[in-house]
Every structure is written in structure tokens, then in C-alpha cells.
Amino acid sequence: MTLINLLNLEYLKFRKNVIINLLFLFFVIFFPSTLFTSTQIKEVPDFLPGNFVFFEFPTVWDYMGYAGNWLVFFFLGVLAIYLVTTEVANKTMRQNIICGLTREKFFLSKYAVIVVLAIFATLYYTIITVAAGVYNAGSFSYDQAFSNDMAIPRFFLMSFSYLNFALFIAFLFRKSGLAVFFYLTYVLVIELILRWVVHYKIHESGLINYYPMNATEDLMPFPLFYFAEAIPNQTLPFSFLLSYGEAAMIASIYAVIFLIITYRLFMHRDI
């Protein structure tokens, strides 16, 4: 079975799945709607010149990237988990294998889907961001529009990293509720506790930034953090954010590690 056949098979499996369709639809609707929300913010912090930073090049890439950071993490991440756990719950994963799909092909089909989702999310981000920037500027200039500090590949890597982690959690826990709970809790709570309560207490260093989901978040960070970085006399003896290069490297290394662990787990376990 070729990769295209595997993707077609996944499409046939899930095109009528209500939860998958809803999660995808929410992502598609909420992403551009963050622009409308931004127009409603009339009072911005003192260090921002005005709310036009949300729409003008190049800062629109950062603000839309940050909005995408949350939306990919939540909607597409949960969707990626559901792609696996629903097959476990319906026992269709074992039936697929019994019918003749090899474990390698089953695994590959799920990864092909998350790569396609990450590509889609990145293209969608690019289109929305360029459209918002051009609308705000009133004209299109390629140099102006795409002087964005590698935002497009960063967004892709961020998306893939979240979805890859989601698949790892899904293959590990196999039950929808448990997997979604752990995924959300790990990203929102557990890693923060590990970094700022456990690691920071043991060893105060920039290594606390080298955690998988923190590196992923730092690929498209909250733009106002850069203003915080610029404020002198901070108490931290290290940078609060990873550089884009560092974040990309660390996120990539973790992505490979998670992928290898997930593959080995799936290949050796009973289904």
C-alpha cells in the first residue's frame, strides 16, 4: 500500500466521524476568528503602539502564530489522539491488522495523517496571516509580507511536534479519556511543575527551558514575552525563552525520540 492509499484509507475511515469533523471545523473557524477578536482589543499595554500590531507585517506572523499555537495544541492535538484511541475503542485497530494491514503500515498511516494536518495548519496559517497583513497594509509586497523570521517552517515544526506528542500519548494510553486528560494536563500543568517547581528548585539554570512542550511552545511564543525579555533587572539568571534555533533543534530531537518510542511500543505490544 502506498502512502497515498494509506491516506485515502484514513479518509474513508474518518470522513463521517462526527468528533473528528467537529474538531477540524472548530480549528478552521476559530483560527481566522482570532483576528476579529483582536480588532475588539482597544486598550493595549503601554509598551505596544496600538492594536494594529496584531494585523501589520511582520508582527502579524507572531500574533497569528501564537493563536495557532493554542489551536493546534488543543483541536488538532485532541483530533490526533482520537484518530488512534477510537480505533482501539472500536477494536478496528486489531481488525485492520487481522485483515492484513501490517503494524508498520498502520503506524505509518497515522503519521501520514498528522504530517498532512501539520502541512494543512501551516498553509492555513500562511494564508490567513498574509491575507490579514495585506488587508491591513492595503497592498502586497513579497519582501514585506514574508520577512517573518522563518515563521512558516517554525509553525510547521510546532504543529508536527504537538501532533507527534499527541500520537505518542494516544499509543501509550490507548483510552480516549485518559489520553486526552494526560495530554492536556501534561502541556498545561505537569511540565510547568516539573520545570518551575522540581527542576528549578534542584538546579537553577536555562536547562529548565529544554523540556519538550516548552521547546515546542517557544517556536511560536506569546509575543509579549519578548517585551518582558527586554525589561532590565530581571531576577532570572538565564533567558526566559529559547532562541528559535534552539527551540527548533530541541523540538526536533524530542519529536524523533517520541516517534521512536511510539513505534517500538506499537510494534512490540499486544493489540
Added chain:
Amino acid sequence: MTVLSIHNLSKSYGKIKAVENLNLEVEKGQVMGILGPNGSGKTTTLGLILGILRPHSGSYTWFENTLGRNPRKKIGSILETPNFYPYLDADDNLEIVRRIKSSEKQSFDELLDLVKLTDRRKSKFSTYSLGMKQRLAIAATLIGDPEVLIFDEPTNGLDPEGISEVRRTLLDISKMGKTVIMASHILAEVEKICSHVAILKQGRLLATGPVGSILSNDITVEVASNDMVKLEQYLRSLPTLTALSTKDNHFECTVEEDTDVAELNRNALRNGITLTHLVSRKRRLEEEFLEITKNQ
């Protein structure tokens, strides 16, 4: 041709040995029944040979390794329950199976007709009764013209009508000359459908061979009389008697195959015993099964 060859296959769950050093061969065209009480390792054995469970030791080969790394495309199987996408209809679910098996594009009219689901082909799988789900699963096993069909307790949970329909379909399939492997604890089912049996208990193979060879040639005779005490004395004196048990209102005795039952009746009369009930029949698989599993 040996379709399936299992060598010293073992699988444990903690301290429980689900399958222990299992050796079994299935030849082309056989209808092999895997018999055993609940928990005897039937489903685990099927899970192992279908690649969804990992053995702790031992190995198995399909089709003498002539079909490469993925012979499962030539095997149609239902393991435990019928597993389909609940929000898809019969056609979509069968299409998924067809694509996985890389089989030629086909209309499923004939298959759905065979399992009597044509009228409900556009209904979601989740709306099917258990019998309909089981029949759809049987249809799915036939996609791609498989060499081997594997059924695990195919009539489990069905009502009498469903059981009868599924059995009829299985008999039709076995007549097509396909190799069939069927796990069941319903002995009458295996006796009706299978040409060969393998009897498992606590993960171990107790006996295997053609159904006829598993069944001994002894005869079971049911007898009753107005004087049951005298009848028992008479039966126990028979030189060809191998077993005697008391049922509700008669004795059930096993006698050697050359016993003349008419002579048995005449001798009883000569001994002053008038038989009120006399039935002679071949041993049933159930009796052999109980005998084999009792002694292990």
C-alpha cells in the same frame, strides 16, 4: 499443502499460561475446529496466529512461507466480536476491508446477498442487531477470495434464528473448499461443521485429528427397566461394558463397538428384566470431549 504450522507456541499473562507449547498443523481444505472450555486458550491461539498478540516463545508459519511477509491478506477472520466503524454503513465498512486486502474493486451485492444484509446495506453499523453484525463480519471475511477463514465463537450471543443462519452460512463456506479454522466451545456446532478437531485445555493441546478419529468406535446405549437395581446388576456383568452412568430415569452405558444390542435386549429378558427404554447410538463429540478433558 500445510496452510498453518504452529511450533511450540507459548503465551503467558503474568503467571497464567494462556497457551503452552502448542504444536498444530492445518492442511489445505480442512475444516479445523478448535475445541475447549472457556479460558482454554482458543482465542489467544487465534490472536497469536493473526499477529495481534506477541508470543513469548515459539513460532508459526502460514502457507509454508510462500506468501511473503503478510499472508493475512489471504486470510478472512473474525476474532471475538465483529469489529467495524460504527458510524459507517455496510458498504463503507466492506470497502475499508477491501482496500486493506488490496483486492480488486468490487460491488458487494453478492456478498451482502449471501449474508442477507442487502436491505440494510445503507444503515450505520451501530444500528445493526448482533446477528446482523456477525453476518456482516462473515461477509467481510470473504473479501479478496481468502484461502483460509478463521471464526472465533461465530454463534456467540446470537438468538436461535441467528445461530441457524450463521451455521448455514458456515456450512456453505466449508463446501466451497476453503480451509476453515473455527474456535468454539459448542460441540454440536463443531461436530456438524468440522472435519478435524484440536482439543485444548488450559492452553495445552490434548488431542487432535479428524473428527472420526477423535470419536471412539464405542456405542452408547440408553436403557431403562421397571427394576433398575436388577438392570444395573445385569449391565455390570456385561463383558463389553466400558462405562456406566445413571441419568434421570435411565442408565447410559458405553459398550464396545461389536456389542449386539438386540442380543443385549434378549439376554435381559432371559434374566427376567423387561426393558422399557432402549436407545443405541454412536458416541457424540461432547462425550469424547468430556472424557478427554476430564482425564487431563
